[in-house]
Amino acid sequence: MSSNIKSAAVAHSDPARGANLYRLAIVGAGTLKGKEVAEVLSDRNFPSLDIKLLDDDESLGQLETLGDEVTFIQRVRSEQFDNVDFTFFASDQECTRKNWKTARKAGSAIVDLSFALEDEPDVEVRSPWIERQLGHMLTPELQPAPAVAAHPAAVVLALLLLRSQKAGEVERVVATVYEPASEHGQKGMDELHEQTVNLLSFQQMPKNVFDTQVAFNMVTRYGEQSVPALASIEHRVLKHYRRIAGKDAPLPALLLVQAPIFHGYVFAVHVEMKDVVDIASVSQALLGEHVNITLLAEDAPSNVNAAGQSDVLVSIVPDANLANGLWLWAAADNLRIAAATAVECAETMAATRPKGKIQ
Numbered sequence: 029m030s031s032n033i034k035s036a037a038v039a040h041s042d043p044a045r046g047a048n049l050y051r052l053a054i055v056g057a058g059t060l061k062g063k064e065v066a067e068v069l070s071d072r073n074f075p076s077l078d079i080k081l082l083d084d085d086e087s088l089g090q091l092e093t094l095g096d097e098v099t100f101i102q103r104v105r106s107e108q109f110d111n112v113d114f115t116f117f118a119s120d121q122e123c124t125r126k127n128w129k130t131a132r133k134a135g136s137a138i139v140d141l142s143f144a145l146e147d148e149p150d151v152e153v154r155s156p157w158i159e160r161q162l163g164h165m166l167t168p169e170l171q172p173a174p175a176v177a178a179h180p181a182a183v184v185l186a187l188l189l190l191r192s193q194k195a196g197e198v199e200r201v202v203a204t205v206y207e208p209a210s211e212h213g214q215k216g217m218d219e220l221h222e223q224t225v226n227l228l229s230f231q232q233m234p235k236n237v238f239d240t241q242v243a244f245n246m247v248t249r250y251g252e253q254s255v256p257a258l259a260s261i262e263h264r265v266l267k268h269y270r271r272i273a274g275k276d277a278p279l280p281a282l283l284l285v286q287a288p289i290f291h292g293y294v295f296a297v298h299v300e301m302k303d304v305v306d307i308a309s310v311s312q313a314l315l316g317e318h319v320n321i322t323l324l325a326e327d328a329p330s331n332v333n334a335a336g337q338s339d340v341l342v343s344i345v346p347d348a349n350l351a352n353g354l355w356l357w358a359a360a361d362n363l364r365i366a367a368a369t370a371v372e373c374a375e376t377m378a379a380t381r382p383k384g385k386i387q
Contacts (some may be wrong), residue, residue, distance in 0.1 A: 049077040050378060053112045053136070054117030055127060057081035057101050060213055061141050064367035065116050068238050072371055075378070082108055084123060109134040114374045117142050120213075128174065137377045138174035139370045143264060146176045153271040155183045156372035157318055162274060166380050175373040180365040181205050181284075181293055182268035184340050187319065188297065189278050189358055195313035195321065197302040198201040199352075201280040206246075206287035206294040207261065210363060212237055215292055224288075238286065247286045258284055291363070292331025304352045306346050314342060314356075329359035335363055338368050 052069070056062040062083070081101045089342030102108065104127055109115065110123065115131040117124040122143035128138055128145060138145070145151045155178040159166075178186075185203060192198055209220040216237050221245035223233040233241060239251025239294040250258050270279070280297070287294070311321050320339040322328055329341035340360045 035386075048378075049075050050113040051078045051080075051111055052076050052374075053080040053082055053108060053115045053131070054124060055082045055104055055115060055117045055131075055323070056142070058083040059118050060210055060217075060363055061288060061366055062116070063146070064363040065118055065141070065370055068364070068367040068371045072375070074371060074375065080108055083119070093274035106130045106134075109136055112136045114139065114377070116143070116370055117373070118370075132171075132174065135171075137172050137374065138234075139373050139377075140174060140176045141366055141370050143176060143179070145174055146264070146267070148174070150174075153178050153268050154373050155272045155369055156376055157183060157369070158186045158190070158272045159376075160317070161187060166376055172377045172380070175370075175377070176373055177366055177370040177373060178272045179265050179268045179360045180360065180369070181207075181265045181295075182272060183369060184293065184295060184358060184360050185265075185280060185282075185297070186269055186273040186277060187340065188295075188314065188342065188358065189280065189299070190273060191314045191316065191319070192299055192301075192310065192356075193278070193313075195310045196305045198278040199300045199302050201278050201300070202298045203280040204283045204296045205265070206285050206289070206296075207258070208287065208289045208291050209242065210291045210361060211261075220288065220290060224281065242286055243288055245288055248283065250286065250320055258286055278348065289331050291361070292334050293360050293362050294329070294331050295356065295358040295360075297358065298347070298355060299354050300350065300353045305354075307346060307354065310344055310354060329357055331359050334361050336358040336364065338364055340365075357377060 037372065052063050057066065073309045081099055083101045100135050104123065109131040112131065112134065113136060115136040116139045117128060118141045121142045124140055124142045124144035132138055138177055146153055151174045152173045189198065189201060209216040219234055219237040220242055223241060226233050235251060237254065240247060241255040248258065262282060263317050265284065266282055315321055318339050320341050322341050327333065329343055334341050340358055342356055342358045345355040347355060
């Protein structure tokens with residue numbers, strides 16, 4: 029019996045597992061994604077007995093609220109993963125790479141929101157939303173493969189384009205995606221804020237994260253010192269889209285733009301159908317779980333209106349110059365969708381993992 033299976037056997041012999049309660053750990057609990065994961069776990073009533081909040085030196089001792097309880101963030105140490113069933117890595121990539129094998133060896137299922145494991149062998153890039161859309165069924169596994177939560181922009185594009193196909197054959201798609209500063213964590217948010225304040229007061233702007241001006245500006249590339257480059261993020265979105273949507277989904281031409289906004293993705297998607305379709309048919313095709321078609325001006329998709337929502341807000345506009353073309357204007361909360369994807373990955377793992385003591 030391998031060390032992984034032995035560790036899993038210890039975890040499964042825990043009485044809490046027999047009661048279908050799980051012990052969780054969030055690595056990077058002080059990050060924007062980590063806080064969002066904790067909130068989504070509470071909102072979805074994930075069957076947890078205990079949640080460990082772990083992070084690096086910057087967040088140690090920081091108080092956080094989990095449901096009705098207040099706890100504090102602890103240092104990441106190997107013994108913290110003992111008897112943990114699910115570990116969410118919302119940390120930076122270096123921390124994930126350093127600790128994920130330790131967590132897995134201890135018997136924990138891994139859900140990665142940092143994208144550090146996306147190219148590791150036997151790791152799956154997953155979106156339960158898209159899996160349900162495609163009707164995919166999961167095979168029960170004792171030790172599920174680590175799951176990388178698919179990039180939220182890839183999830184939104186896959187959901188919209190797969191459903192668009194129900195209204196008719198899609199000829200081509202061109203998508204412009206507006207990236208928020210929060211995709212770079214709190215440091216990205218802080219730099220956008222500081223750049224904005226300093227510009228208005230005629231002071232020098234900080235450029236430690238983006239290495240270029242993003243306040244009151246829109247760019248398709250960062251400065252040379254910025255890591256990751258905007259082009260690499262664009263590549264990741266397309267890679268994740270292909271892995272979750274499948275080979276039969278229309279592949280969009282994609283342009284990623286850094287927008288001077290703090291939070292929430294906005295999408296301008298031009299869809300050219302093979303034949304002319306009416307807007308009502310497209311609306312009916314798009315409607316469903318996690319998509320909200322907005323009709324009123326005050327509810328129009330925007331990063332502000334999408335904040336805190338798990339739904340993707342969408343409006344549909346016919347292309348005045350192309351009878352078989354239409355525009356999808358959409359907005360989505362990037363952190364909420366990332367956290368919901370991660371938590372739902374854990375839920376599906378919990379549903380398919382055998383319960384009770386292993387013989």
